[in-house]
Each structure stands twice: as C-alpha cells, then as structure tokens.
Amino acid sequence: MDSQPEPKDSQPKPKDSQPEPKDSQLEPVIYICGDCRKEIPVKPGDAVQCRECGYRILYKKRTSRIIQYEAR
Amino acid sequence: MEHGSLTDSKNSTFCLMDEDHTLANSVRFLLNKDPRVEFCGYSIPHPSENKVNIRVQTTGDSAKDVLKESFQDLIFLCQHVRSTFEKSVADFKSTQSRQEMNGA
Amino acid sequence: MSETASLNMQDIPQGQLPEHIELQRARVFCKADAPVHTEDVEYSGAYAAVGFDNSLQVDDFRRDFRVEIKNLSMDDIEFDMIGIDASLANAFRRILIAEVPTMAIEKVLIVNNTSVMADEILSHRLGLLPIEADPRLFDFLSENDTPNERNTIVFKMEVHCKKRGPRLTVKSDQLKWLPNGSELLMESPNPSTKPRSFTSFSCSQASLPQISGRPIGMKHLDIIITQLGPGQSIELEAHAVKGTGKVHAKWSPVGTTWYRMLPEVKLLKEVRGNDAEKLVKKCPRKVFDVEDVGHAMKKAVVSRPRDCTLCRECISGAGEENIALRRVRDHFIFTVESTGALPAEVLFTEAVKILEEKCERVISELS
Numbered sequence: 001m002d003s004q005p006e007p008k009d010s011q012p013k014p015k016d017s018q019p020e021p022k023d024s025q026l027e028p029v030i031y032i033c034g035d036c037r038k039e040i041p042v043k044p045g046d047a048v049q050c051r052e053c054g055y056r057i058l059y060k061k062r063t064s065r066i067i068q069y070e071a072r
Numbered sequence: 073m074e075h076g077s078l079t080d081s082k083n084s085t086f087c088l089m090d091e092d093h094t095l096a097n098s099v100r101f102l103l104n105k106d107p108r109v110e111f112c113g114y115s116i117p118h119p120s121e122n123k124v125n126i127r128v129q130t131t132g133d134s135a136k137d138v139l140k141e142s143f144q145d146l147i148f149l150c151q152h153v154r155s156t157f158e159k160s161v162a163d164f165k166s167t168q169s170r171q172e173m174n175g176a
Numbered sequence: 177m178s179e180t181a182s183l184n185m186q187d188i189p190q191g192q193l194p195e196h197i198e199l200q201r202a203r204v205f206c207k208a209d210a211p212v213h214t215e216d217v218e219y220s221g222a223y224a225a226v227g228f229d230n231s232l233q234v235d236d237f238r239r240d241f242r243v244e245i246k247n248l249s250m251d252d253i254e255f256d257m258i259g260i261d262a263s264l265a266n267a268f269r270r271i272l273i274a275e276v277p278t279m280a281i282e283k284v285l286i287v288n289n290t291s292v293m294a295d296e297i298l299s300h301r302l303g304l305l306p307i308e309a310d311p312r313l314f315d316f317l318s319e320n321d322t323p324n325e326r327n328t329i330v331f332k333m334e335v336h337c338k339k340r341g342p343r344l345t346v347k348s349d350q351l352k353w354l355p356n357g358s359e360l361l362m363e364s365p366n367p368s369t370k371p372r373s374f375t376s377f378s379c380s381q382a383s384l385p386q387i388s389g390r391p392i393g394m395k396h397l398d399i400i401i402t403q404l405g406p407g408q409s410i411e412l413e414a415h416a417v418k419g420t421g422k423v424h425a426k427w428s429p430v431g432t433t434w435y436r437m438l439p440e441v442k443l444l445k446e447v448r449g450n451d452a453e454k455l456v457k458k459c460p461r462k463v464f465d466v467e468d469v470g471h472a473m474k475k476a477v478v479s480r481p482r483d484c485t486l487c488r489e490c491i492s493g494a495g496e497e498n499i500a501l502r503r504v505r506d507h508f509i510f511t512v513e514s515t516g517a518l519p520a521e522v523l524f525t526e527a528v529k530i531l532e533e534k535c536e537r538v539i540s541e542l543s
Contacts, residue, residue: 037407062290066360069284069296071303071414072424074542088538094270095534101263104218105232140542143535148234149264150535153257154528157243160255161521164245 031058074136084135086126092116096124102142102149108133193228203440206501208491216262216505246509253520256438257508265435265508271527274421277316278429278517279309279329283415285360285374291410293402301402302414303426305348306395306515309416311429312526313386317417323358323375325384329392329416330354330375337404344404349397351414355382360413375415395516429523431513438507439484442500443476452476455498458489482509 028041033050034057040050042058049056076084088096096114103112103126111129128135193201205212217223220231241259248254257265284299291298309329317327331351337344357377364371381387404410421428441463447455455476456464465479490499514520 062288065363066285066287067295069286069299071281071284071299071426086542088541091534091538094267094275095531095538097263098267098531099535101216101218101261102232105220105230107220107229107231109220136542140539143539143542145232145234147532147535149237149260150528150532152238152241153243153260153264154525156241157255157521157524157528160243160245161248164248168248 030061032061033058076135081134081136082132083129084127086128086136086139088124088126090122091124092122093124096126098146099126099139099142102145103128103139106138106142106145108138191227191229193223193226197223197226202505204437204503204505206486206488206503208488208496211503218261248521251514251516251520252512253524254509254511257510259506260508261506262437262508265510267531268510268524268527269433269435271530272430272433272512272523273428275530276429276518276523276526277311277418277420278427278515279307279311279314279416279418280424280426281305281307281331281414281416282419283417285358285413285415287360287411287413289410289412290408291402291404292408298402298410298412302351302412303424305351305399305401306517307392307416308390308395308516309392310386310390311418311517313384314418316419323415323417325357325377325379325381327417328357328375329381330358331414331416332359332412333414334409334411335404336409337406339407341406343406346401346404346410347397348394348399348401350401351394353392354413355380355392357381358413358415374413429515429517431515433510433512435508435510437503437505438509439481439486440500440502440504441478441481441484441490442502443478443498444500445498447476447498448473455490455495458495459484460487460489461485464490 028043030039030041032039033053033055035055036050036053038050038052039061040058042048048058050058073087074084075087093116096116100112100114103109108130109128110131112127114124114126116124126139128139130138192198200213201217204214217230220229222230237259242256244256244258246254246256281302284295284302286295286299289295289298307329314329315327317323321327330353332354333346333350333352335344335346335350358374360374361371362374381392402410419427452464452466452474456462456466461480461483463478463480463484464476466474467477469475484501486501486503488501491501510524512520512524514523518526
C-alpha cells in the first residue's frame with residue numbers, strides 16, 4: 001500500500017532540493033506581460049514595466065525544473 | 073495466528089492478516105458445509121484494519137486441521153471452476169468460428 | 177438423530193427433502209413487498225432431522241457444476257455459472273474489481289505545461305487512461321526497486337498548439353511509447369557527475385520476446401485528455417507501473433463486473449383470455465407471451481424468464497396469486513466488462529487463480 005507521506009501528491013517537489021549556485025551577474029530573468037503576453041527580460045534595478053504596452057503587472061515564467069506528480 | 077486453548081484444540085479463533093470478506097466468506101461457507109464443524113463464523117474487528125477473525129468449533133477434530141482442509145477444498149473448487157470455464161470458452165469459440173465459416 | 181412421528185413421512189424417500197422445503201432451500205421467493213428465504217442454508221446438519229445430508233460433497237460439485245457462455249466478445253463476456261454458491265461468486269467479483277493487477281500511469285514528469293489545465297489534474301486524467309499491456313509480463317515496482325524495463329512502461333507526450341491556429345484537442349493518441357526508457361535526466365546536485373535518467377533500462381522493451389509480438393500503447397486512441405489554446409504546449413513523460421484496484425481504481429481491470437441470480441417466473445394458475453393479454457402488456461421486458469390453445473382460447477405462457485428484472489409489475493394488485501417470482505439460488509449470470517488490457521475470459525481465470533493463491537498462502541501460514 002502506498003503510504004509515503006511525500007509532498008508529491010498535491011504539491012510539486014523538484015527532484016533536487018539544493019538551490020543553484022548564484023552567479024555574480026545573473027542572466028536577466030524573463031517575465032511575461034499581463035496584457036500582451038510578450039516575454040520581457042528584467043534585470044535587477046530595472047523598472048517593472050512591459051517594454052511594449054506599458055502594463056505594470058508582470059508574471060513569472062513557469063519553472064524549467066522537471067516536476068513529478070503522482071497520477072492519483 | 074491462532075488463538076485457542078492449549079488443552080482444547082477443537083475450538084479456536086484464527087486471525088488472518090491482509091484478508092477481507094473475499095476469502096473469509098468463501099471459507100466460512102465451506103466450513104459450514106463440513107460435517108465436523110459445530111460452529112463457524114468470521115468477523116472483521118475494524119474495517120480500517122485488514123484483519124479477519126475466523127472462529128471454528130468442531131465436534132472433535134483439531135480446528136486447525138479442519139480449517140486447513142476447508143482451504144484445500146476451496147482450492148479444489150477453484151481449480152474445477154477454472155477448468156470448466158476454460159473448457160466452456162474453448163467450446164464456445166470453436167462453435168462461433170464454425171458458424172462464421174458456414175455463414176461466410 | 178431421533179425420528180418423531182411428524183417427520184417420519186412415508187411418501188418422501190429417505191435422503192431427500194420434502195418438496196416445499198427443497199423449494200425454500202433452492203429458491204429466493206420474491207414477494208410483492210420483500211424477498212423471503214434469502215438466507216443460504218449452509219450448515220451441513222441443517223436437515224439432519226429428516227435425514228438429508230446438506231454437506232458439500234466434492235463429487236456432487238464436480239458433477240453438478242456447469243458453465244454456459246452466452247456472449248463473448250473482445251472485451252465483454254456474459255456467462256452462467258450453475259451449481260456454485262453466492263459466497264464464491266461474490267469472491268470472484270470482488271477479486272476481479274480489486275485484486276487482478278493491471279498497468280496504469282503512476283508517475284508523471286512534467287517538463288512544460290502552459291495549458292489551462294493544472295498539472296495535477298492533467299496527471300490524474302493520465303492515470304485513468306487504460307493501457308494495452310499484458311500485466312502478467314511485468315513485475316511490481318516497490319519503493320526500493322529501480323524502474324527498469326521489467327516493471328515500468330514509459331510514455332511521452334509533446335504537443336504544441338500553433339499561435340495563430342485553431343484550438344487543439346489533445347487525445348490519447350498523443351502519448352507515444354518509449355521502448356528505450358525515459359529520455360529525461362535527473363538534476364544531479366554535483367555538476368561534474370553524469371546526470372542519471374529517471375529509469376534504468378538495460379535493453380529496449382521492444383526487443384523482449386514476450387512484448388515484441390504485441391506492441392504496447394494506449395487501448396483507445398480517441399480519449400480526450402485536454403485542450404490547448406493558441407501558443408500553449410504540454411511536454412511530459414508518464415511512467416506506468418503494475419498495481420491493483422485495491423490501491424487506486426485506475427488499476428482496476430474491469431469497467432465493472434456484476435452477477436445476478438437467474439430469475440424464475442412460474443404461473444401458479446392458468447391465465448386465460450383478456451387476463452392473459454393484460455399480463456403480457458403489463459410486463460415491460462416482455463417475459464410473457466400469449467399462446468393459442470384452440471377453441472379460440474388464449475393463455476399466457478412464460479417465454480423469456482431470463483429477461484425478467486423482477487420489477488414486480490405482474491404481481492402488483494391482484495396478480496400475486498397467479499404468479500410466483502423467484503430466483504434460483506445457485507445459478508448466477510455473470511457479466512465481465514474488461515477495460516481492454518486483458519480479454520474478459522482471461523480476467524476471470526486470473527481472478528480464480530488469485531483466490532487459489534490466497535488459500536495457498538494461508539495454508540502455508542497455518543502449517
């Protein structure tokens with residue numbers, strides 16, 4: 001019987017739990033504009049604003065990690 | 073495991089782990105049909121636990137032996153059911169294919 | 177056993193039951209308000225006072241037990257089992273639903289999902305898809321085992337809906353079988369070591385002799401999994417393992433399986449003329465028919481008792497004196513509807529085998 005108390009059931013848990021080593025200069029993180037859905041790179045210190053339409057709500061992209069779910 | 077008296081092997085309760093009504097009801101039926109059995113029954117102490125208690129009281133023989141024989145009878149019944157079923161399926165399939173050949 | 181005067185019936189041969197007792201033993205009476213005599217009389221000495229031995233004789237069972245197949249198709253079977261008890265029939269039904277193993281998707285590794293369906297909902301739907309793979313060729317995967325070609329089946333799904341195109345419906349044919357195992361790599365904590373795959377296949381599953389004859393895939397290719405809007409995509413890998421219906425219903429090999437006892441409809445009195453026509457009209461399943469007996473007289477006959485659903489329309493009102501509705505206690509009409517991994521007749525044989533294995537296990541524990 002499967003009685004593992006793993007958090008994989010309802011919440012995603014990445015396979016490795018160690019954080020990636022931080023570079024001294026991070027590559028710009030890509031966000032998605034709430035309005036026009038364009039991908040906008042934002043560097044630390046940049047204004048939080050879409051380059052094209054000026055919308056100020058930006059969404060983060062989905063993680064690139066592989067997430068494992070139980071099909072239950 | 074068997075819960076019985078050391079001196080009286082006629083009456084015993086057997087606790088089976090990882091079993092439920094599937095096996096217990098079938099073996100209870102066979103125990104009832106055994107003429108040496110005076111009383112038999114089964115209960116499930118709690119539905120969340122996979123445990124079954126089977127009570128056997130016999131007219132003289134050891135309860136364990138009678139229970140074992142009932143299980144062996146159950147195996148025999150199953151084997152007979154299986155062989156009869158397989159034979160019927162084979163007969164049905166051959167009749168079907170013969171009908172298809174005649175019809176085509 | 178002492179014989180009292182009332183039980184010393186001269187006209188009944190010794191060793192047989194009087195007719196009315198035999199009827200109570202072998203039939204369930206379905207009266208208008210409730211069924212009567214529903215309990216099985218199993219005790220071996222139940223009829224000891226009249227000299228009838230109610231114990232189980234294996235030779236009698238071997239002689240009396242019959243199986244008659246009525247319908248057989250790829251996935252369904254309907255057959256009659258005569259001469260068996262309800263406890264065994266129920267045991268087979270329970271084992272068919274919960275204990276015959278199948279293959280079903282258990283782990284879903286999602287690389288990318290930009291659709292509107294949440295990851296876990298999508299995974300849940302994938303788990304319920306029936307897989308065409310013989311579960312007898314695979315082993316169970318326990319927690320300590322590594323997933324390999326003997327216990328895991330790997331599927332991949334990569335769908336993308338074009339940006340200026342119409343909506344895309346993702347069906348089960350998008351799940352492609354990967355006979356070589358998982359293509360995804362686990363993230364290793366140490367960047368210098370070679371990344372491992374999620375599965376360790378030592379050889380291609382397609383090369384295994386037992387599988388090469390019958391390729392593995394989804395049973396039905398037209399099951400809608402989800403829909404994608406323009407620009408959305410799904411990329412995932414699904415690993416299927418062997419399991420039983422007891423743990424989760426996705427592993428149940430049958431859509432369902434059920435049995436019913438053979439109905440018996442007997443006309444206690446002759447029903448003639450208009451009453452016969454009324455009776456035939458009353459029955460929604462057309463169990464009765466009208467027969468010409470000559471002299472322009474018609475009477476009702478029971479032509480299709482097997483179709484009776486015991487709706488009791490015929491015995492409602494004044495009809496109860498004319499018709500006896502009963503069920504034959506040891507005649508079961510069994511129906512098995514398989515989801516497709518194994519043919520229905522193989523499923524039943526596997527269920528009986530599992531009951532035998534259970535008994536053997538207990539016998540070895542008792543010894």
